[in-house]
Amino acid sequence: MAAKKIIGAVLGLGITFGFCVFVYAITNNKVVIGYNQNYEPTQPIPYSHALHAGKLGLNCKYCHTTAEISRHASVPPLNVCMNCHLTVRQVNGKDSPYIAQLVDAYMNDKPVQWQKVNLLPDHVKFNHAPHIKAGKQCQECHGPVETMDRVKQYQSFSMGYCVNCHRRPENNAPTNCSTCHY
Secondary structure (H helix, E strand, O other), X not given: XXXXXXXXXXXXXXXXXXXXXXXXXXXXXXXXXOOOOOOOOOOOOOOOHHHHHHHOOOOHHHHOOOOOOOOOOOOOOHHHHHHHHOOOOEEXXXXXXXXXXXXXXXXXXOOOOOOOOOOOXXXXXXXXXXXXXXXXXXXXXXXXXXXXXXXOOOOOOOHHXXXXXXXXXXXXXXXXXXXXXX
16 A cells, blocks of 8 residues: 555656746747757867858858768768868867867878768658759758757758648649658
């Protein structure tokens, strides 16, 4: 009998706590229906898109070479970074410890364990190639990456977000389920 009371109390507290979190989220406009919007992982080596894509003007596809031909835009291999960083070792006139880490990884054939930023549920398939071929700019989905020191998932990538884009007459994109779902 005592065990039932304890289980009942724990269950009651759990439900009450869950309800309080729900009420807090609703009243503070914290509810986001989507998938990982604003997810901003810490990378093993800080990389500023604001510097590279913004200030220096590197095109997204210079580093993310497979975006036009593949499902994935790909994380750049270190040899792409080394196109510049075999000679560029300083930031603001000072040797950069982060560039030194990058060079060390390259010279010693050690992979950098970059963290994936844009996440989708496993049952969703997305292919960058047709979107790039249709003339979509990276910023339409990824936001103003060229202003981000640390990249975050800008959109929710909810089903509604994607379907609404596909439904726009100027996009002429398919809306059947199998386009995006396995």
